[in-house]
Amino acid sequence: MSARDNILNRVRDAVRTKAPRPPEPSAAPIWPPMGEAEARFREEFTALRGEIVESLPEFLAGFAKIATDKSELAGSGNVPVREADLGVTSCVCLVAQTGSIVVACRSAEERALSALPPVHLVVARRSQIVLDLEAAIGVLRKQYGGGFPSLISVISGPSRTADIEKVLVLGAHGPKRLAVHFINK
Amino acid sequence: MNTNALQFRRATEAKAFDLDHRAIVVKNTNTYHAAVARGIARFADWETARCRAAAVKWEVMNHLDRYLEEFERNVQAKGGHVHWAETGAEASQIAVSLAKQHGVRKVVKSKSMVTEEIHLNPALEAAGVTVLETDLGEYICQLRGEPPYHIVTPVMHLNRAQIAKTFNEKFGTSLDATAEQLAGIAREKLRAEFLSADMGISGGNFAVADTGMIGLCTNEGNARLTTALPRVHVAIVGIEKLVPKLEDLALFWPLLATRGTGQFLTVYNTLIGGSENFHVILLDNGRTKLLADAEQRDALHCIRCGACLNACPVYKAVGGHSYGTTYQGPIGSMITPHLRGWQDWSHLSYASSLCGNCADICSVHIPIHHHLLHNRRNSVRQHCDPLIQRLMFRVWLWGVQSASLYALGGKMARLAIWLGIAQPLARAWTKRRDLPEPPRQAFRDWWRNNERA
Numbered sequence: 001m002s003a004r005d006n007i008l009n010r011v012r013d014a015v016r017t018k019a020p021r022p023p024e025p026s027a028a029p030i031w032p033p034m035g036e037a038e039a040r041f042r043e044e045f046t047a048l049r050g051e052i053v054e055s056l057p058e059f060l061a062g063f064a065k066i067a068t069d070k071s072e073l074a075g076s077g078n079v080p081v082r083e084a085d086l087g088v089t090s091c092v093c094l095v096a097q098t099g100s101i102v103v104a105c106r107s108a109e110e111r112a113l114s115a116l117p118p119v120h121l122v123v124a125r126r127s128q129i130v131l132d133l134e135a136a137i138g139v140l141r142k143q144y145g146g147g148f149p150s151l152i153s154v155i156s157g158p159s160r161t162a163d164i165e166k167v168l169v170l171g172a173h174g175p176k177r178l179a180v181h182f183i184n185k
Numbered sequence: 186m187n188t189n190a191l192q193f194r195r196a197t198e199a200k201a202f203d204l205d206h207r208a209i210v211v212k213n214t215n216t217y218h219a220a221v222a223r224g225i226a227r228f229a230d231w232e233t234a235r236c237r238a239a240a241v242k243w244e245v246m247n248h249l250d251r252y253l254e255e256f257e258r259n260v261q262a263k264g265g266h267v268h269w270a271e272t273g274a275e276a277s278q279i280a281v282s283l284a285k286q287h288g289v290r291k292v293v294k295s296k297s298m299v300t301e302e303i304h305l306n307p308a309l310e311a312a313g314v315t316v317l318e319t320d321l322g323e324y325i326c327q328l329r330g331e332p333p334y335h336i337v338t339p340v341m342h343l344n345r346a347q348i349a350k351t352f353n354e355k356f357g358t359s360l361d362a363t364a365e366q367l368a369g370i371a372r373e374k375l376r377a378e379f380l381s382a383d384m385g386i387s388g389g390n391f392a393v394a395d396t397g398m399i400g401l402c403t404n405e406g407n408a409r410l411t412t413a414l415p416r417v418h419v420a421i422v423g424i425e426k427l428v429p430k431l432e433d434l435a436l437f438w439p440l441l442a443t444r445g446t447g448q449f450l451t452v453y454n455t456l457i458g459g460s461e462n463f464h465v466i467l468l469d470n471g472r473t474k475l476l477a478d479a480e481q482r483d484a485l486h487c488i489r490c491g492a493c494l495n496a497c498p499v500y501k502a503v504g505g506h507s508y509g510t511t512y513q514g515p516i517g518s519m520i521t522p523h524l525r526g527w528q529d530w531s532h533l534s535y536a537s538s539l540c541g542n543c544a545d546i547c548s549v550h551i552p553i554h555h556h557l558l559h560n561r562r563n564s565v566r567q568h569c570d571p572l573i574q575r576l577m578f579r580v581w582l583w584g585v586q587s588a589s590l591y592a593l594g595g596k597m598a599r600l601a602i603w604l605g606i607a608q609p610l611a612r613a614w615t616k617r618r619d620l621p622e623p624p625r626q627a628f629r630d631w632w633r634n635n636e637r638a
Contacts, residue, residue: 002269003269003270003271003275003469004269006271007253007269007271007424007467007469007473008250008253008254010469010473010476010477011249011250011253011424011473011476012250013477014249014473014476014477014482015246015247015248015249015250015476017479018247018479019243019246019247019479019480019482019483020479021243022236022239022240022243022483022550023236024240025233025236025237025239025240026230026233026236028229028230028233029229029230030228030229030230030233030234030237030436031227031228031229032227032228032229048452082380098439098449098450100450100454108413108414111409111412111413112410112413112414114409115406115409115410115413115453116410116413116414132435133434133435133438133439134432134435136435137431137432137434137435140431141431148263148396148398148456148458148459149459150263150457150458150459150460150463151412151413151455151456151457152398152455152456153409153453153454153455153456154438154450154453154454154455155452155453156448156449156450156451156452156453156454157452158452159404159405159406159452159453160404160405160452161321161322161368161404161405162404162446163320163321163322163325163338163339163340163368164321164340164343164345164348164364164367164368165212165213165344165345165364166212166213166216166217166338167345167364167365169364169365169368171368171369171372172321172368172371172372172404172405172406172407173319173372173375173376173379173405173406173407173409173410174405174406174407174409174410174452174453175406
C-alpha cells in the first residue's frame with residue numbers, strides 16, 4: 001500500500017462519522033456597500049501606498065532600464081527582467097474593494113516582472129476595474145476557463161514587512177513602489 | 186511528570202517573570218489589536234463571515250477524501266506533481282530526493298510552519314543542501330538559531346535593538362540600525378540568494394481543489410520570488426488546507442489577513458500551479474488522527490491566522506518558545522496531543538485559563554477552549570495524568586461524597602491555616618499566591634445556628 005492509499009483510507013474511515021454541522025450562516029451581506037468603482041479603487045490603492053501615474057512619459061523618464069511583458073498595453077522594454085529597475089505589466093483586472101491589481105503569468109520571466117524589479121508599473125484600462133474579489137475571480141474564470149496560468153497574484157500595494165516591532169517598512173523583497181497608469185482608450 | 190511537561194513548567198516559570206519579555210510582547214500585541222479592530226470595522230458582518238468560513242471548512246473536512254482526490258487530479262492535469270507523505274520524516278525525504286534529482290545545491294524558503302513541523306531544514310542540510318529562510322522574521326530566527334516564537338510573527342518577542350545586535354554579530358552592521366535599514370540589509374543579502382537558488386520551497390495557506398493550485402499569502406513578496414526564480418518549486422501542504430473552489434478565497438483571503446495582521450488583504454495573495462517543475466507534498470503527520478475524532482474535527486478548520494495566540498493571556502505571559510511545539514498558543518495546545526501523542530503533550534491542555542477569548546476571536550469559529558476541556562477529559566481517560574494527581578482526585582472524590590468527611594475536611598483545612606502549617610503544605614499554590622483568609626465560621630455551622638431564626 002502506498003502512502004497515498006494509506007492516507008486516503010484513513011480519511012475515508014474518519015469521515016464516515018460526520019462531525020456536528022455548524023449552524024447555518026445568515027444571508028446577511030458580509031461587506032458594506034462598495035461605492036463607485038473607480039473612486040473606491042483610487043482611495044484604497046493610495047491608502048496602501050500605491051501611486052496613480054497621471055503622465056506616463058514623465059514617470060518613465062525616471063527609469064533607464066525597463067522590462068515589460070510585451071503586451072499591447074505595457075509595450076516593449078529594453079532590458080531583461082533581472083537587470084530592470086522598472087517592470088511594466090498589464091493586468092487581468094483591478095479590484096475596487098481592496099485597491100488590488102490582479103496579474104496572471106505563464107512564463108518564469110513574466111512571473112518575475114511584478115516581483116523582482118524595485119518598481120512595478122501596471123498599465124490598465126479604467127474598464128478593467130471590478131467591484132470586489134468575487135467579481136475579480138469571475139473575470140479570471142471567464143478569461144481562462146479551466147486553463148489557469150501558472151501564477152495568479154492579487155497584489156495590494158508595494159511589498160512590505162512589519163516583522164520588526166510592528167514598524168511598517170516598504171520594499172521588503174518585492175517592489176518598493178507600485179504604480180498604476182490608466183490609459184484613455 | 187514527563188520531560189516535556191517539566192520543560193514547559195521550567196520555561197513558563199522563567200518567562201512569566203521576565204518583565205522585558207512582557208513589555209515587548211504587550212507592545213506588539215497592543216499594536217496588533219488596534220490594527221485588527223480597524224480591520225474588522227471594514228466588514229459589515231464579521232460574525233456571518235466567519236460562520237460562512239466555518240461552513241466551507243466543515244464541508245471540506247467531512248468529505249476530505251473527495252477534495253484531496255479532486256485537488257490531486259487538477260494539479261496533475263496541469264502538468265504538476267503530487268506526492269503523499271504519512272509522516273514528517275517521509276515528507277522531508279521526498280523533498281530531499283527531489284533536491285537530489287534536480288541537482289539542487291541551494292534552496293530558498295518562504296515562511297512555512299509545516300516545514301518547521303517536519304524539521305525540513307536539518308534534513309536538507311544533512312544532504313548537503315544550503316537552506317535559506319527568506320521571510321524577514323524567519324531569516325532573523327535562522328540567524329539566531331531559534332525556532333519561530335509565533336506562527337505569524339516569528340520574532341514578536343524581540344525588539345529592534347536585539348535584532349540589530351544579531352545583524353551586528355553576523356554582518357558587522359550598526360547597532361543603531363532602524364527597522365527600515367535592517368529590512369534593507371536582509372533584502373540585499375537575500376536578493377543574491379534568490380537569484381542563485383536552484384529550488385524554492387514553500388508551504389501553502391490554501392490548496393484549491395477545483396483548480397489544483399496552492400494559495401500563498403505574504404506581505405514581503407518573498408514567496409513570489411521563492412516560486413518564480415528557482416528552477417523547481419516544492420510546496421509542502423497539510424491535508425487540511427483544502428478549500429473547494431477559487432471563489433472561497435474571496436472570503437478566506439480577507440478573513441486570514443484581518444485576523445492575522447489587521448490588513449484587509451496581505452500584499453501578495455498568490456495562486457500557483459500548473460507547471461512541469463511544480464511539486465506538491467500532501468502531508469498527514471497525525472492529521473488523520475484528529476480527523477477521526479468527530480467531536481474535535483473542527484480543529485482542522487484552523488487557517489493559522491495566529492489570532493488566538495495574541496488573544497491568549499497564557500500565551501502572552503509564558504511566550505511562544507515555552508510550549509516547545511511548532512504550533513503555540515491555544516490552538517497549538519489543543520492539536521499537539523492529537524498530532525504528537527497524549528502521553529507527551531496533554532499537559533498543554535492545562536495551559537489555558539478557559540476564558541474563551543480564543544474561541545471568541547477565532548476566524549473559523551473553533552470552540553478552542555471547549556476542546557481544551559475535551560482534551561483534559563480524554564487525557565484522564567487515557568491515564569495521561571500524573572499518578573499523584575489521580576490519587577488526590579480519588580481522595581477528594583471520597584471526601585465530597587460524604588457530608589461528614591467533607592465537614593471534617595473543612596475543619597482540618599481551617600485549623601491548618603490558623604496553625605500556619607497550610608502555607609508550606611500547599612507550596613505549589615502559595616509560592617506565588619496568598620492563601621485566602623478563612624471565614625470565622627463554616628457555612629454549615631452558620632446554617633445550623635440560624636436555620637430556626
